Amino acid sequence: MEMTHKKDLDWSNIGFGYRQTDWRYVANYRNGAWDNGVMTTDPSVTLNECAGIFQYCQEVFEGLKAYETKDGHIVTFRPDQNAERMMNSATGLEMPPFPKERFLEALDQVVKLNAAWVPPYGSGATLYVRPYMFASSPVIGVKPAEEYQFRILCTPVGPYFKGGVKPLTICVSDFDRAAPHGTGHIKAGLNYAMSLHAYVDAHSRGYDENMFLDAATRTCVEETGGANFFFVTEAGTIVIPKSGSILPSITRRSMKVVAQEYLNIPVEERPVKLAELEQFVECGLCGTAAVISPVGKVVDHGREICFKNCQNAMGPVTEKLYRTLTGMQLGEIEAPEGWIRRIV
Numbered sequence: 001m002e003m004t005h006k007k008d009l010d011w012s013n014i015g016f017g018y019r020q021t022d023w024r025y026v027a028n029y030r031n032g033a034w035d036n037g038v039m040t041t042d043p044s045v046t047l048n049e050c051a052g053i054f055q056y057c058q059e060v061f062e063g064l065k066a067y068e069t070k071d072g073h074i075v076t077f078r079p080d081q082n083a084e085r086m087m088n089s090a091t092g093l094e095m096p097p098f099p100k101e102r103f104l105e106a107l108d109q110v111v112k113l114n115a116a117w118v119p120p121y122g123s124g125a126t127l128y129v130r131p132y133m134f135a136s137s138p139v140i141g142v143k144p145a146e147e148y149q150f151r152i153l154c155t156p157v158g159p160y161f162k163g164g165v166k167p168l169t170i171c172v173s174d175f176d177r178a179a180p181h182g183t184g185h186i187k188a189g190l191n192y193a194m195s196l197h198a199y200v201d202a203h204s205r206g207y208d209e210n211m212f213l214d215a216a217t218r219t220c221v222e223e224t225g226g227a228n229f230f231f232v233t234e235a236g237t238i239v240i241p242k243s244g245s246i247l248p249s250i251t252r253r254s255m256k257v258v259a260q261e262y263l264n265i266p267v268e269e270r271p272v273k274l275a276e277l278e279q280f281v282e283c284g285l286c287g288t289a290a291v292i293s294p295v296g297k298v299v300d301h302g303r304e305i306c307f308k309n310c311q312n313a314m315g316p317v318t319e320k321l322y323r324t325l326t327g328m329q330l331g332e333i334e335a336p337e338g339w340i341r342r343i344v
């Protein structure tokens with residue numbers, strides 16, 4: 001196999017940030033159809049001052065990663081799921097879905113042309129890929145735009161949370177992330193814009209993240225600003241919160257299969273009450289950026305809930321999930337049929 005000469009980066013210490021890479025994909029939707037799309041080296045976007053994205057925030061996005069595997073291939077993990085979720089997000093904001101097959105082909109091209117930016121196997125870093133789509137034509141009355149742009153950029157990243165595997169401390173937020181029957185289940189930038197104040201507020205008080213509750217009753221656990229939760233009972237069952245207003249995480253769906261079919265661990269998907277958190281022995285976050293990260297403590301206005309098996313490091317169940325899932329992504333463990341898309 002042809003060897004790609006990697007960029008000269010300190011791969012194990014790159015952090016989670018944007019770093020401009022060489023190539024990105026751009027396609028435009030005009031007159032009711034997507035054009036053929038191109039790869040470009042130009043990272044700038046030029047838009048009309050009144051473009052729909054600037055006025056009414058018509059934007060959806062995805063997040064996934066490319067990995068260098070143990071045997072030197074470059075792969076993505078379940079990108080068909082990202083393509084489908086993005087089509088669903090687009091429909092939710094009255095945007096024209098970008099077709100799944102074209103999404104996958106464009107993604108392959110972006111990763112392939114940026115192969116020198118894919119962090120080496122074993123470095124702990126990965127190539128984060130961000131497909132996104134926004135209203136590009138002018139609107140001033142409140143309505144969907146006529147034209148849209150779809151792009152895919154990528155950037156090498158290290159761990160999302162500073163401090164590596166140190167368990168996180170999370171506070172119960174006084175703000176709500178998503179309304180019932182609103183947009184919480186779709187990946188739209190607007191959901192993240194409105195979480196920023198809560199995020200800055202939590203950080204200023206020393207917390208790593210927020211636990212958002214269901215907006216209707218404020219009694220059930222929803223998610224953080226960028227990841228889903230999971231819990232482990234004393235008896236060893238994994239419990240994942242069910243709600244119509246959280247993002248259906250692909251990591252979480254994969255973790256459920258890994259737990260049930262590979263690790264023989266039972267999984268319950270159901271509403272989780274804030275009042276029952278004391279009964280769990282492990283808590284974690286799951287997501288593309290978060291991967292699987294342990295949570296040591298949740299603080300609800302002075303009431304401290306400590307997860308006894310996740311105090312100084314990942315709990316044993318969290319660790320098994322982490323090892324199996326990342327093992328599949330890195331080509332160390334055979335993944336279920338169709339989960340790994342080999343690009344190089």
Ligand code: PLP
Pocket residue numbers: 063223224225226227228247248249250251252286287288289
């Ligand atoms: N929840 C939110 C709000 C997110 O932004 C993400 C990240 O994509 C997730 C959950 C996890 O989803 P996934 O596992 O598909 O990355």
Ligand code: COI
Pocket residue numbers: 062063064225226227287288289290
């Ligand atoms: C992801 O995990 O891909 C996300 O979009 C979440 C964000 C916090 C980076």
